[in-house]
Amino acid sequence: MIEAYLIHLLILVGIYSVLAVSLNLALGNTGLMNMGHIAFFGIGAYTSVIFTKDLGVPFFAAFLIAGLLTSVFGFILVYATRKLRGDYLALATLGFSFVIYSLMLNWSSVTRGPLGIPGISKPCFFGLCIANNLQYLIFVLIISAISIAIMYIIVNSSFGKLLAATRDDDIGLRALGKNTFMLKSKALMISAFFAGIAGSLFAHYITYIDPSSFMLSEVILIFTIVIVGGIASIKGSIVSTFLIILIPELLRFLNIPSSVLGPARQIIYALILLVIVLWRPKGLFGKIDLE
């Protein structure tokens, strides 16, 4: 019993690690205050499910389509907000997440609206089907490791240094002949791609999705993970995902009514965020101040 519970938590840690590291690539490494990251997660989840369930596309193809289509949404978002900075960018991207949420809720012919989509199959590929959660955990860990390794290589390459320079001084970098709009576009498209495949992993694990999985409260969760771990720190995001996913789970052992459990989790996230912002603005492993 406890084994199944631990496997469940580790699967969530794997999925949320990819989500957090991909947000950190845009927010921490490039300085794009993207509050719409949860929308990318949702687009990936819905795309993967609609392609496999309604269109009969094999899982792996749908999984990649989910990433690629989310990436296109990433470009649309960065293009639409190309003249915005700081707080204005944060507000506009938050607006984007509300627009996507409304689409999920109201485009009933495709998303089934608030009823959600049940009965999502576990992935099958190359003639093999995932039969239990242990196998799904192994699958998630492989995909997470590959995804995080790719993002690690990107942020530590000369391209990644350009992203950091964009974050630090956009005008200074343009004076060196670099097209910072294209750099930001590529960064947000990569970030969205990995959020999209995390969404696909989430949907095929939970086997039921509805718009409530992609609401504002989830934005707070992934921002908490990134800020606690440290801005622009991949290691920080991974460690922080463990902490932020596992700490609220301790509430389950306190015999608290289930109606209180949800709000209590949100309170814990908010408190952790507050403590970190006030006393350790660089997070656990970050080198860059939260500004």
Added chain:
Amino acid sequence: MILQITNLTKHYGGIHALDKCTLDIAPKKITAIIGPNGSGKTTLFDAITKLITVDEGRVVLNGKDITNMNDYDIAKSGISRTFQQVRLFKNLTIKEHLEIALRVDDEKLFKVLLNKVFIKEKNNTHKIKEILALVGLDKPLETYASDLSYGQRKLLDLAIAIAKPHTILLLDEPVAGVNPKLRVEIVNIIKKLKSLGETIVLIEHDMNFVMGLADTVFVLEAGRVIANGKPSEIQNNKRVLEAYLGG
């Protein structure tokens, strides 16, 4: 002429930041643009490098009209500049700054990744050390820009402008706010750059500073060139003295 600026005009409401500003820059010389505060010197640099869009006028670099190009394309076409308030990347090291300036194809993600994974990335350390020696910035390569003093940041700003492939260097008040010792060092660096065949345009409001340094001087007042010539000619120009002394 390497850089031709014709009738550049920029108005902010009723204020003429640049007013039919016309000047030609000769190659391999030091050209100084001087003028009292608010005369449009930095606006001129910003207009050349497209940090601001002009109302009218043309900028031609090496025979190519760059007036309507993007700021980063203008930089790529051969204009390197420094800023009065240095613009560095505070979370990057000295080495990373110079690598960004030296590399020309690091925006191509797939090429960068292929090089990173399968081929060793080009090592520019020798070139970087050469440039740092030229500007006299004697700090470990892994020092972060945020850990440098004001004077050292000025030198790093100059180093990255030199490192970026260019045909002309625009230096915006290179000695503003630095101590007298560093001021002399920067003058020597500029002279050394000229001896290496660089074309340099520098902005300065202190007339005495440019007299022993520049080959040609242009004087701006209210966004318009009111005089130009050799430093000795400018020094005794009545209109220039009036502009400076308010006479």
